[in-house]
Amino acid sequence: MKPAGGSPKRVERAAAAEINGRRVNEAIERGAQGTGTAVFVCECGNLGCSETVELTISEYEAVRSGFERFLIVPGHQIEEIEDVIEHHDAYLVVAKRDDRATRMAHATDDRDSG
Secondary structure, three states: OOOOOOOOOHHHHHHHHHHHHHHHEEEHHHHHHHEEEEEEOOOOOOOOOEEEEEEHHHHHHHHHOOEEEEEOOOOOOOOOOOEEEEOOOOOEEEOOOHHHHHHHHHHHHOOOOO
16 A cells, blocks of 8 residues: 555544544444444544444445445545445445555454454
């Protein structure tokens, strides 16, 4: 992976916001086990974002199939640090492209990403 064009502080701030959203969603997923669906928060790097999207637990698991993958609502992608890798009606899946953001995502992922 190559460093992207964003400033180091902006990249780190966005990655921290994305990681925080992921942590919230992991807790939501744990609480929703057995219910089939849950309302997840957008894991974008835009500070103050409060958008949500309803997914099945299996859909969220598919998003979380890699440490670099994040759930966002359309239009919230930050092109300097991530690529849209999946398009769905109500959400997108993005993957980190920037080395700094990738390292942060990997270091804070509690799941075994194999």
